[in-house]
Amino acid sequence: MTTLGQHTYSEINAQAEAISAAWDQLELQQDWIERYLNNAAFEEIIFIGSGSSYYQALTMAATCRTWLGRSAVAYPSSDLLLFREQTAPTHRNYLVIGVSRSGESTEVVLALESVQSLANWTIAGITCYEDSSMAKLAECLVSPLGKETSTVMTKSLSSMTFMMQAAIAKAAGRNDLLEELAKVVKxxxxxxxxxxxxxxxxxxxxxxxxxxxxxxxxxxxxxxxxxxxxxxxxxxxxxxxxxxxxxxxxxxxxxxxxxxxxxxxxxxxxxxxxxxxxxxxxxxxxxxxxxxxxxxxxxxxxxxxxxxxxxxxxxxxxxxxxxxxxxxxxxxxxxxxxxxxxxxxxxxxxx
CATH class of the missing domain: 3.40.50.10490 (Glucose-6-phosphate isomerase like protein; domain 1)
Structure with a gap:
């Protein structure tokens, strides 16, 4: 194999293991599901991310609407940070879930910080780095084998998307969906x-x-x-x-x-x-x-x-x-x- 792209190649090939590890990790974070996804006080769930993280947030939000029957949307993190009034009308109770592989993306972290002290706003996240700035700021689901050397996101995106979908299926109490996701792991x-x-x-x-x-x-x-x-x-x-x-x-x-x-x-x-x-x-x-x-x-x-x-x-x-x-x-x-x-x-x- 060429030396070009050796890290990317390895990381694409390792996504099955990353997904399996995320599946196992979720068993250790059941309280996150109860505290956030199963909290009826939240009128809307907002997933935010930048670049690839925003694109997977769109899939997470679509899955949340379909499987959990909750109002859920996805926005670029900069929209929430700089255009909050246009993004989220006031007087609603929001859960904001930051999506960031590194947990260090400035826009995601600043967006979460901008709402964390506001009434009716609660923050959480999903990342691959448990000691990141975002993980210290908000309680996060962590994909343990999603960490990458390459610049582009591959196994991190696959495992984080899968992990959030599995969390949503658990929150919905849908054994049929969990069986579907178990087939994905295999x-x-x-x-x-x-x-x-x-x-x-x-x-x-x-x-x-x-x-x-x-x-x-x-x-x-x-x-x-x-x-x-x-x-x-x-x-x-x-x-x-x-x-x-x-x-x-x-x-x-x-x-x-x-x-x-x-x-x-x-x-x-x-x-x-x-x-x-x-x-x-x-x-x-x-x-x-x-x-x-x-x-x-x-x-x-x-x-x-x-x-x-x-x-x-x-x-x-x-x-x-x-x-x-x-x-x-x-x-x-x-x-x-x-x-x-x-x-x-x-x-x-x-x-």
Whole structure:
């Protein structure tokens, strides 16, 4: 293996272990679930993060609304810090959950500090570093094997997203959802192993001039994350949209040489596949990430099965990530860029 991206490569491959450790860690933090997610006093749960952490916060909030039936939203941490009145109307009782791999992101920490002493505001968090500034400021769930050397987030994002989803399932008292998540723990390693050669071959055999990622529901945030991954690692310009929203103007950018990567849900499968077929007619190379192949996906130029065909779209979310992360990684190597050291970037962003 090339020396370029060796940390990123190792960390993508280690996400199954990180998810399993997060699953075990949650058993030790049951009181966090009761104190925060099961507290009926909170009228709304606000997840905040920056960059990748904001994108996974979108998936966390979508899962919270669906599984827990609670009002939940996700915002960039800077919105809460600098535009609180526009972000959160006064006279409501809020729980704010900061999302930060390092627990040191300036915007997240400052946003939590800005509301911690206010009436009707309670703060908490999720991180990979138990001794971080955020963990000292607010009680946090901790993904113990999410710590990373590389600048870009891979196993940290997978394990934190999964851990919060598992906490939400426990708060909801849904054994069926916990059984789904247990299947994810078992499946993730196989998905990583299968994604590696599939994406490596795809990148070697195809050349793209444009990259578009599409997703809906809990997968929308991960489509944004996929877009960011390939930007960070390989410096190519990409865009991400809600699947059906892409048809309302943005599809004009599609032409031969465009990769359209669809994170296919089961809930909106028929509608999303119609969009994919349309984009192929315009000349796009269509890559589908799906729970399972079928006659309805046979038109696509490439199809990768992430697994989890018998579980919900929300529970399956993290199974889409290995292929998306490898797509950024192998594209970077193909362009002789180092995924471990992206230009202009640092692991922790400070103001």
């Amino acid at each position: 499946q993730d390693g196989a998905t990583v192993l299968a994604a590696k050669p599939f994406i490596d071959t795809l990148v070697r055999e195809q050349s793209f001039i444009k990259y578009v990622y599409l997703g809906m529901g809990a997968l929308y945030g991960l489509s944004l994350e996929a877009c960011l991954k390939i930007k960070e690692m390989s410096y190519v310009w990409t865009e991400a949209y809600g699947t059906l929203e892409f048809r309302h103007g943005p599809k004009s950018i599609v032409e031969p040489g465009t990769l359209v990567c669809l994170l296919l849900s089961e809930q909106a499968r028929d509608y999303e596949l119609k969009v994919a077929r349309e984009m192929q007619e315009y000349g796009a190379f269509v890559l589908l990430l799906t729970a399972n192949k079928g006659e309805d996906t046979s038109f696509a130029d490439a199809v990768f099965e992430v697994g989890g065909s018998d579980i919900s779209d929300e529970a399956r979310s993290v199974l889409y990530l290995p292929a998306l992360q490898f797509l950024g990684y192998y594209t970077a190597l193909n362009r002789n860029a180092d995924p471990d050291s992206p230009r202009n970037l640092t692991q922790v962003v400070k103001i």
